Amino acid sequence: MKLDSKIPNGPLAEKWTNHKFNVKLVNPANKRKYNIIVVGTGLAGASAAASLAELGYNVQAFCFQDSPRRAHSIAAQGGINAAKNYQNDGDSVYRLFYDTIKGGDYRSREGNVYRLAQVSVNIIDQCVAQGVPFAREYGGLLANRSFGGAQVSRTFYARGQTGQQLLLGAYSALSRQVANGKVKLYPRTEMMDVVTIDGKAKGIVTRNLITGAIESHSGDAVLLCTGGYGNVFFLSTNAMGSNVTAAWRAHKKGAYFSNPCYTQIHPTCIPVSGDHQSKLTLMSESLRNDGRVWVPKTIPTAEKLRKKEIAPKDIKDEDRDYYLETKYPSFGNLVPRDVASRNAKYVCDEGRGVNETGEAVFLDFRDAILRDGEDAVRGKYGNLFDMYEKITGENPYKTPMKIYPAVHYTMGGLWVDYNLMTNVPGLYALGEANFSDHGANRLGASALMQGLADGYFVIPYTLGDYLASHPNGKISVDHPEFKKCEDEVKAKVQQLLTINGNKTVDHFHKKLGKIMWNYCGMARNAAGLTKAKEMIKELKKEFWSDVKVLGTGEELNLSLEKAHRVADFLELGELMVVDALHREESCGGHFRDEHQTPEGEALRDDENFAYVAAWEFAGEGKEEVLNKEELVFENVKLTQRSYK
Amino acid sequence: MNLTLKVWRQKNPSDKGGFKDYTLSGISSDMSFLEMLDVLNEDLSEKGDDPVHFDHDCREGICGMCSLYINGQPHGPTQTTTCQLHMRSFKDGDTITIEPWRASSFPIIKDLVVDRSSFDRIIQSGGYVSVNTGGVPDANEIPIPKIIADEAFDSATCIGCGACVAACKNASAMLFVSAKISQLALLPQGKVEKRGRAEKMVAQMDDEGFGACTNTGACSAECPKGIDLSNIARMNREYFAASLSTEEH
Secondary structure: OOOOOOOOOOOHHHHHHHHHHHOOOOOHHHHOOOEEEEEOOOHHHHHHHHHHHHHOOEEEEEOOOOOHHHOHHHHOOOOEEOOOOOOOOOOOHHHHHHHHHHHOOOOOOHHHHHHHHHHHHHHHHHHHHHOOOOOEOOOOOEOOEEOOOOOOEEEEOOOOOHHHHHHHHHHHHHHHHHHOOOEEEEOOEEEEEEEEEOOEEEEEEEEEOOOOOEEEEEOOEEEEOOOOOHHHHOOOOOOOOOOOHHHHHHHHOOOOEEOOOOEEEEEEEOOOOOOOOOOOOEOOHHHHHOOEEEEEOOHHHHHHHHOOOOOHHHOOHHHEEOHHHHHOOOOHHHOOHHHHHHHHHHHHHOOOOOOOOOOOEEEEOHHHHHHHOHHHHHHHHHHHHHHHHHHHOOOOOOOOEEEEEEEEEEOOEEOOOOOOEOOOOOEEEOHHHEOOOOOOOOOOOOHHHHHHHHHHHHHHHHHHHHHHOOOOOOOOOOOHHHHHHHHHHHHHHHHHHHHOOOEOHHHHHHHHHHHHHHHOOOOEOHHHHHHHHHHHHHHHHHHHHHEOOOOOOOOOOHHHHHHHHHHHHHHHHHHHHHHHHHOOOOEOOEOEOOOEOOOOOEOOOHHHHOEEEEEEOOOOOOOOEEEEEEOOOOOOOOOOOOOO | OOEEEEEEEOOOOOOOOEEEEEEEOOOOOOOEHHHHHHHHHHHHHHHOOOOOOOOOOOOOOOOOOOOOEEOOEEOOOOOOOHHHOEHHHOOOOOEEEEEOOOOOOOOEEEOOEEOOHHHHHHHHOOOOOOOOOOOOOOHHHOOOOHHHHHHHHHHHOOOOOOHHHHHOOOOOOHHHHHHHHHHHHHOHHHHOOHHHHHHHHHHHHHHOOOOOOOOOOHHHHHOOOOOOOHHHHHHHHHHHHHHHOOOOO
8 A cells, every 4th residue: 555644745834834724624513513532531632632622523532541631641741842942042943843853863754743843832822821830930931941852942841740731731621621512521441443434434442441331432533542552561651551452453453553663762760679560660851951870980880889888979070980971972961862771771781780780870960959059959850859769768869860761652653644644544643642753763842742733733624624525424333343343342352351371461461571671672683573573472372372361341350451451562562573673774762783883873774764664454463564655855864863 | 578458349339348358478668559569469360369459550649540548548658649659668567458538429439449530520610721722822921920830830730639538537629629729710821710610610529529628637638749728728718709709700
């Protein structure tokens, strides 16, 4: 199938404006005749559901949590980028566009990214109007800070809880539409499948997580706003419930899955403390503005630290290796995430790690506290420091934080065109669930921007274009396709409940996570990936013959919920490995040992790999088929990314 | 460390429910409380017993999904969410009692899982600024004194977990409701609708069956985000002003 990105013609700066004029509109009186299904209520889902309902569409919004306010966007800490140039420091739409393209290692679409940068300014206006309490200066105007991968201050923030405040803003807009009767909420409801009729998405089948009821919902379009798949690694900074099920089942219904191997490992997380660990906690990247990353210069000193014979403060400045500042003088501690993560791995692999496991580096605030005072540091990062102390029992005002990279975000996702529509007509993917804007690496403070851009400012325009040419035909959920889909879902539930094997769901999830982390993590190579593929195949077989899922399907059943999700992670994991194996280059978060510059940086192969890999499901047990969307660069010149 | 857990087990809303004892050994003090429960659930699952159902999601103390009434305190002995409580707060040999939130407006679904949708309905009754997407002024057109913005932020930091209700002997939701009313009443964007908002949200809170406030302050003392009691005072002011006001709202 030929993939058409539908990027409008014309100069970059005019594409979106022209497109908005050229798309078809749905008459206001007709909008109320359309039903739109929105799955997921994070930043993308809540903002889309609210905005579409405001326009007059009828919206059904689904989430697996007990309330839409709990979607994992809420946990984003650092901030949201916007090209406001309030700081007069040289920012512009073009610069945000350029930074994002470059930060993504030239593996994203110019047209999409430029639009993202354009609407970024509207997002801030919108959120402020909703009452989002962004940080402000004494003069009463909005404050900004700088963030990894950028040399301007364009990040808006609400202490270390920006995601929470933005999500609560979107949730409030959503709640208003619930009160207006334009949105019907379905909390504690998990999407189990997409229903397509004549090749078009016409609804979904869900499981009510409380009663276990399998139900159908029909609609004129289905929007998947279901987040990323980082939990394929078991340990990640994602919420425990974050999963790929909605996106994966859509994939098996024909939607292409793009660039699954592009995963982001976040450099500043609290290190793993033991086997019991259930999740990893991120410390906002904004900490790198004032914290200095270092390890001891020599292995013997690091050994003494690990054995607790010396404390960090005992190590003199000349014996410390501030390796990011030395290696990257112009960006220093603010290099993009992939660069910071990989360098942490290198110094730890050399034996210079600073905690008991040897997998941690210091993030030190000593100099910032000396320079600005403890109060100033507390003002910026107080809640993060508190959180760190609660988890580790150490006080970061007194002793440096210990950090290590962890899986955080997934740039890959469902393939979508410029309108955010997948290759299945009527099926859309927004936010982290799609692959669209971050290329092979996402810059800090850009996830919130993209989720809200998609939901507030893109889909309200582009959805109408599809609907206008598809007269609403209210499809009954008694249609045979719905019944067939329900039966398949019920059969899968029964299958999981009747295996009655010996191993728990978590057992399989942890095993999969280890395979992914070891062979498809911060650095990958052909031998490891080939091995991982076989290991995952084996694990999948074992899962379907030996998993133990207790209870029944007609009740709240946490192990059944998890079993569905882990079953999908097993399949996705294999595709990630296949994708990583086929991409014989390094770019952004995808680092292949075989492809690096003499300095150890990612070495792209633009001639052969400047494309989006869009994988097509070919049937159970069959190899997925690779489709390519060539990336066209008309405005930026592809260069070796350098942050020296 | 070795522990004895007394856990509330209840099959469904109509089941009477009761405590069940479990013993756990080899718990590390570095584990979070929920990781300790994960260990219990892995044990139970391996034995073929139904795991203990509890709500949790982000495990970073921000989503508000986790709950648990631990040894008579919502979210346990430290002023944080249950997911941020670590086992170093307990001693070897301790007996830990774990119950769900107890409030008629939070009916029990199963074991430790309760239904908090009443909170969503309160927000739906008026916890927002009535602006549509698009057509809003530039973000810097409305300067807001830093001190006001910071105060609004302090109120906005509520995670909607319901600990305030669980802590209150009357199961009052005043702290939760007042936090939202305060945030929006403090900010110029929210001032436009502040009167109607206070009336509608308070009415919805009453409809949901939450109890009255007797100013004991247990809510704020147990709030994992430290939402201040002054929010309740501000809400009362807003509500009083609204009831005296003759203008339409």
